[in-house]
Amino acid sequence: xxxxxxxxxxxxxxxxxxxxxxYGEVFGLLGPNGSGKTTIMKMILGLxxxxxxxxxxxxxxxxxxxxxxxxxxxxxxxxxxxxxxxTGLEYLDFVGDIYGMNVSEKxxxxxxxxxxxxxxxxxxxxxxxxxxxxxxxxxxxxxLMHKPRLLLLDDPLSGLDPKSARIVKNLLSKLAAQGVTTIxxxxxxxxxxxxxxxxxxxxxxxxxxxxxxxELRQKARLPGSDLEDIFLKLTGTEDVREVVEALxx
Amino acid sequence: MNWKNVLLLISIGVKSGRLTxxxxxxxxxxxxxxxxxxxxxxxxxxVLIGLVAGxxxxxxTDPVMKTLFYQGxxxxxxxxxxxxxxxxxxFTMMGQIQRMGVRASVQPPYWLPLTWGEHTLASTLANLIxxxxxxxILFGSAIALVSVYLGVVPLAFFTILAxxxxxxxxxxxxxxxxxxxxxxxxxxxxSAGKAAVWVRFLGSLLFLVTFYIVWFTLSSGTSIIxxxxxxxxxxxxxxxxxxxxxxxxxxxxxxGLPPQTAIFSLASLLFILVLFYAAVKLNTRFGLxxxxxxxxxxxxxxxxxxxxxxxxxxxxxAAVLRKDFRAFTRRRELMYIFVMPLAFxxxxxxxxxxxxxxxxxxxxxxxxxxxxxLAPGIITGVFLGLMIIGQEGGSVWIxxxxxxxxxxxxxxxxxxxxxxxxxxxxxxxxxxxxxAHPSPALVMVLLIESMLLIFxxxxxxxxxxxxxxxxxxxxxxxxxxxxxxxxxxxxxxITALAILSPLIPYAVTMMNxxxxxxxxxxxxxxxxxxxxxxxxxxxxxxxKMAVKNAEDFLIRAEL
Numbered sequence: 016x017x018x019x020x021x022x023x024x025x026x027x028x029x030x031x032x033x034x035x036x037x038y039g040e041v042f043g044l045l046g047p048n049g050s051g052k053t054t055i056m057k058m059i060l061g062l063x064x065x066x067x068x069x070x071x072x073x074x075x076x077x078x079x080x081x082x083x084x085x086x087x088x089x090x091x092x093x094x095x096x097x098x099x100x101x102t103g104l105e106y107l108d109f110v111g112d113i114y115g116m117n118v119s120e121k122x123x124x125x126x127x128x129x130x131x132x133x134x135x136x137x138x139x140x141x142x143x144x145x146x147x148x149x150x151x152x153x154x155x156x157x158x159l160m161h162k163p164r165l166l167l168l169d170d171p172l173s174g175l176d177p178k179s180a181r182i183v184k185n186l187l188s189k190l191a192a193q194g195v196t197t198i199x200x201x202x203x204x205x206x207x208x209x210x211x212x213x214x215x216x217x218x219x220x221x222x223x224x225x226x227x228x229x230e231l232r233q234k235a236r237l238p239g240s241d242l243e244d245i246f247l248k249l250t251g252t253e254d255v256r257e258v259v260e261a262l263x264x
Numbered sequence: 265m266n267w268k269n270v271l272l273l274i275s276i277g278v279k280s281g282r283l284t285x286x287x288x289x290x291x292x293x294x295x296x297x298x299x300x301x302x303x304x305x306x307x308x309x310x311v312l313i314g315l316v317a318g319x320x321x322x323x324x325t326d327p328v329m330k331t332l333f334y335q336g337x338x339x340x341x342x343x344x345x346x347x348x349x350x351x352x353x354x355f356t357m358m359g360q361i362q363r364m365g366v367r368a369s370v371q372p373p374y375w376l377p378l379t380w381g382e383h384t385l386a387s388t389l390a391n392l393i394x395x396x397x398x399x400x401i402l403f404g405s406a407i408a409l410v411s412v413y414l415g416v417v418p419l420a421f422f423t424i425l426a427x428x429x430x431x432x433x434x435x436x437x438x439x440x441x442x443x444x445x446x447x448x449x450x451x452x453x454x455s456a457g458k459a460a461v462w463v464r465f466l467g468s469l470l471f472l473v474t475f476y477i478v479w480f481t482l483s484s485g486t487s488i489i490x491x492x493x494x495x496x497x498x499x500x501x502x503x504x505x506x507x508x509x510x511x512x513x514x515x516x517x518x519x520g521l522p523p524q525t526a527i528f529s530l531a532s533l534l535f536i537l538v539l540f541y542a543a544v545k546l547n548t549r550f551g552l553x554x555x556x557x558x559x560x561x562x563x564x565x566x567x568x569x570x571x572x573x574x575x576x577x578x579x580x581x582a583a584v585l586r587k588d589f590r591a592f593t594r595r596r597e598l599m600y601i602f603v604m605p606l607a608f609x610x611x612x613x614x615x616x617x618x619x620x621x622x623x624x625x626x627x628x629x630x631x632x633x634x635x636x637x638l639a640p641g642i643i644t645g646v647f648l649g650l651m652i653i654g655q656e657g658g659s660v661w662i663x664x665x666x667x668x669x670x671x672x673x674x675x676x677x678x679x680x681x682x683x684x685x686x687x688x689x690x691x692x693x694x695x696x697x698x699x700a701h702p703s704p705a706l707v708m709v710l711l712i713e714s715m716l717l718i719f720x721x722x723x724x725x726x727x728x729x730x731x732x733x734x735x736x737x738x739x740x741x742x743x744x745x746x747x748x749x750x751x752x753x754x755x756x757x758i759t760a761l762a763i764l765s766p767l768i769p770y771a772v773t774m775m776n777x778x779x780x781x782x783x784x785x786x787x788x789x790x791x792x793x794x795x796x797x798x799x800x801x802x803x804x805x806x807x808k809m810a811v812k813n814a815e816d817f818l819i820r821a822e823l
Binding site: 060061062063064081082083085086088090092095096097098100101102104105108109110112113114115137138139140141143144 | 556557558559560561578579580582583584586587590591594595657658659661662664665666667668669818819820
């Protein structure tokens with residue numbers, strides 16, 4: 016991603032951003048609400064056209080051939096809206112067909128994932144009756160089942176029960192070892208700290224800091240601190256105590 | 265009962281109803297002028313009607329005519345409570361139908377300090393706001409004024425009270441039916457198991473068709489007069505039906521029978537209280553009831569090698585087609601597309617059967633037959649084309665993030681639109697042929713033209729549907745933007761006229777006009793191919809444009 020700019024009217028969502036994500040890396044995108052994380056993900060997927068700069072995804076220019084990029088990407092948006100009139104099984108079958116998976120592979124993968132994420136027994140129910148966590152599991156399966164080379168996950172563990180969250184975390188680590196790249200955003204900083212090889216902190220569309228935990232600590236001049244302290248210091252939102260005291264009055 | 269809460273809930277209910285109808289609200293508090301414009305208009309219209317009727321009555325000198333007019337007015341007064349009840353029932357039910365596909369909840373948040381009694385009263389009254397209240401004002405102001413000329417002011421006052429009570433009765437009944445419907449549907453889904461999807465589909469269609477039949481009957485000019493006469497005449501015979509008691513109280517008042525007037529009035533009041541109590545109790549018990557999940561399949565997953573694949577569709581296109589078919593049979597707000605053609609042929613069928621005044625001999629009206637064969641499929645095609653992209657709603661990200669090309673997207677959507685509309689045309693054609701016994705040549709021409717129009721207008725509307733897709737889902741799915749949709753309808757009209765132009769002289773001949781119209785006619789075996797060429801050119805141009813628009817649509821998915 017080279018010198019990428021995206022504007023929505025007067026608002027600069029992404030401001031001259033340079034990012035380089037390695038193959039097999041779990042890369043974290045962190046930032047307060049409205050900092051431009053989702054826009055960055057959408058631009059990587061070719062869903063949003065940058066106003067300036069260029070994005071290269073797995074050797075393909077996202078602008079030139081978005082369909083080729085999409086074939087190799089698994090995407091989970093922040094709050095995935097699924098086809099609620101389909102059953103979980105029908106939805107996954109639909110996604111498998113969209114990615115051109117062959118019948119036996121599709122069947123095997125759907126069954127494996129449904130069992131792993133404990134959706135067995137509810138796969139024949141309409142998605143409209145699923146809880147938020149179950150919908151998130153279906154969205155994750157649909158992003159993973161076609162063996163993508165790049166995963167774009169916008170807050171992927173939101174709503175998941177602890178066991179499923181652990182399964183997904185371990186799965187992403189194993190996939191990274193197999194060369195699958197993951198770009199994820201989350202507001203749960205412990206998850207980012209535990210899972211990501213490198214983290215980019217974005218604020219108002221600009222890159223504030225980039226690196227692994229020790230590099231971020233150095234940048235924030237907070238040796239030995241955790242990601243939450245680093246994040247709050249870098250984004251200038253550390254004065255939470257005053258806010259809480261004002262609210263308690 | 266906290267009346268302030270009731271008033272606040274009514275204002276929320278009114279706003280939610282207006283949002284459901286697609287009106288935009290910018291501020292919570294709005295300009296009162298616009299808010300009350302409809303009611304003001306109804307009042308002015310009512311006063312005018314009353315004034316004209318009153319002046320007419322005063323001007324009549326013939327005593328027989330005067331008596332007839334007086335008798336007619338009395339009949340109207342007598343039947344008004346029952347008529348208002350019927351109309352309010354239809355309109356409040358209509359309001360409920362409009363909310364079928366609404367995502368935004370209109371229930372008061374159950375964690376707020378509100379009672380079910382307050383909610384039920386507010387909901388019952390809010391249901392009446394809009395057309396039912398405007399009709400009340402219209403009739404009320406008209407009869408109030410005419411009663412001065414007729415010298416029956418006390419009767420008019422009593423009639424107005426009875427009308428208000430009738431409207432409340434209707435709305436309370438709708439409230440009860442709404443709660444019971446949710447509970448009943450839940451029970452049906454549970455017992456229907458895997459068949460629940462089809463039970464829901466057929467049940468919704470049956471309900472809507474019945475509703476349309478009632479609506480067409482009530483809105484037909486001749487039927488309303490028959491209804492007034494019938495209501496006034498049979499009220500006495502069906503005295504045991506509580507809904508009639510208000511009319512009976514009025515009849516007793518008119519005949520100067522105070523004991524009966526008091527009995528039926530009190531009984532009506534009691535009945536209203538019982539209905540309201542029942543609605544509160546039902547809301548308390550089932551107000552937050554969630555219907556059980558619909559289980560479509562159980563057991564192991566068996567992927568099917570589809571029939572669509574054998575027809576040459578890629579797995580991606582077949583998946584989208586299958587998904588769309590399921591959407592239209594499972595999503596309530598999309599089931600309208602099945603009802604639309606039914607509504608279009610219901611009118612002619614009811615006309616043939618004499619349900620809307622004098623029966624029409626099927627053979628006597630080839631234009632009615634042309635309507636039955638052409639209209640339902642074509643109109644379905646136009647609306648399907650417009651809504652097929654926008655109906656994806658918030659789930660459209662699945663298309664945006666999937667490796668679907670613009671060409672594939674347009675191909676599968678176009679196939680869905682045209683195949684669906686052709687099936688509708690075939691079904692309606694069979695009905696038309698069975699009813700009207702037309703000549704094979706006429707049927708052939710009409711069928712060819714309807715197919716040409718479906719394919720051409722389908723392409724025109726699909727292009728507009730891509731360009732003007734609206735993915736807003738709250739409070740209800742919009743599917744397409746209004747202005748592009750209106751422009752598309754105009755474009756479809758022009759396109760249809762262009763395709764049908766070689767056949768217009770034949771249509772004019774079929775009309776049997778009382779004056780001669782001389783239009784140059786070409787032989788039918790020449791006119792139909794000319795029409796086909798025009799259609800093919802339109803299909804080619806608009807299909808290409810649709811693909812181009814889909815390319816932009818998939819790239820600029822800035823949702």
